[in-house]
Amino acid sequence: MxxxxxxxxxxxxGSWCDVGVTAEEMVAAMRQYDIEKSIVSYPDNDVTLAALDGWPTQFCGLAWMDPNKGERAVADFAGLADRKAGVSGLKLHPLFNAYTANDPVVFPLxxxxxxxxxxxxxxxxxxxxxLPWSIGQLAELYPDVRxxxxxxxxGHGVYIQAAIDVAAKHDNIWLENSGMPMHTKIREAYSRVGSxxxxxxxxxxxHHYAVEILRTEVSGLSESQLEDVFYNNVKKFMGW
Ligand SMILES: [Zn+2]
Structure with a gap:
């Protein structure tokens, strides 16, 4: 599929993660697993831009910004979005960059x-x-942002349930399922949050493609529902 x-x-x-993949290696893996396009990001945005320049149809880029950098982060984000073959969204990593998702430091971005x-x-x-609840509060503050x-x-059952509950409450939140261990929650999200x-x-x-693909495949969704999760939904969301 x-x-x-x-x-x-x-x-x-690096550090405790010690994982990595080059753009070339990812494009080869995408071919192997029938992946038409990947939405990618990296703390150093130049790495993302090089992937976009090298493989413009295979990659879509997000700008990974650290809100703690203040106005410079906003200016850099604007520059990345303005660039020809530029980024198509903002990526925030509150854990790596150490801020709570709904902290006012995030608002300018x-x-x-x-x-x-x-x-x-x-x-x-x-x-x-x-935490999903903080992301819910951010979504509530910005109802016209997706x-x-x-x-x-x-990986935490209580947070997984909260993610579904919070998204069900705010129609400007979409869910992405990588690294989430409970296959049953994919079907629950599909029916409770929205197809x-x-x-x-x-x-x-x-994570390995084979594992991530299998978990969704065994989630209990029908073929056409799987097509939504694997392909149609993000395509519609990104306007492709
Ligand atoms: Zn990630």
Missing amino acids: KKIDAHAHVGYF IEEARKRGLPVFIHSGHPPFS FVMIHMGH DRIFWGSDAPF
């Missing part, structure tokens, strides 16, 4: 995304920074 990967990274993550009509992809699932809750709560509000993602190179 053809796919679009709603969440992946090109580049190397969200306002820039709103001005440009760009979606905001935000990592979820790690206390105290990226948020993607990456990992839909990640067009959940995306498949790999979070490569942190």
